[in-house]
Amino acid sequence: MIVMNRRDFLKKVVTFSLSLMGIVVFPLYFYLKPTRLKTKSTEFFYVTIEDNLPKKGVNRFKALINDKKMLVYIVKYNDEWIALSPVCTHLGCLVNWNRNKNEFQCCCHGGRYAMDGTVLGGPPPASLTRLPMEIRGDKLFVGLRLSYK
Ligand code: FES
Incomplete structure (x- = not known):
């Protein structure tokens, strides 16, 4: 013992x-x-001059954001302009505007969106993201929420 x-x-x-x-x-x-909290803030990026905005329909623009090109769709919808993200809400592919069918189409899984970004069909769970816009002087700026650690 x-x-x-x-x-x-x-x-x-x-x-x-x-x-x-x-x-x-x-x-x-x-x-x-918990992982470190990320703060998000909206930053506005120059897209184009006001004269280039569509009189009707959809135009695609490239904005330069932190040295990377980003696509944004500017849509003339109900006499207003709206800015739409081209990122499909299903799994993140880029959508294309089909002028003939008058809809955005995602080639990955067949997602379809109306001109205002609402879902028409396919797997996307939500509308295309509307981005905030500002016209300063004669220039259009589009806002993106960026994450920082
Ligand atoms: S990523 Fe667009 S439909 Fe799947």
């Missing part, structure tokens, strides 16, 4: 507890802790 005095017993309990924390608690904490 092993006889242990009170001091040795307490040492073993403390050692065991610290080991348990090291093996279980700390890794669990780092696994479950």
Whole structure:
């Protein structure tokens, strides 16, 4: 029979507890802790001059955003301009405007959107994203929500 005095017993309990924390608690904490919060802010990017906006229908523009080209559709809809993201809400492919059928089409899985971006058919779960627009002077700017860590 092993006889242990009170001091040795307490040492073993403390050692065991610290080991348990090291093996279980700390890794669990780092696994479950929330990732760093991202802040999002809307930044506006120059797209074109106002004279280039469509008088009717849909025009596609390229904007330069942080040295990368981004497509944006500007649509004249109900006497207003709206800016639509070309990113399909299903799995993120880029949609194309089909002038003959008067709809946006996604070639990946057949998603279809109306001129105002609402879903006409296929798997997309939501309308194309409307982007905020601003006309400053005679220039059109489109807003994007960008994430920062
Ligand atoms: S990604 Fe557009 S329909 Fe699937």
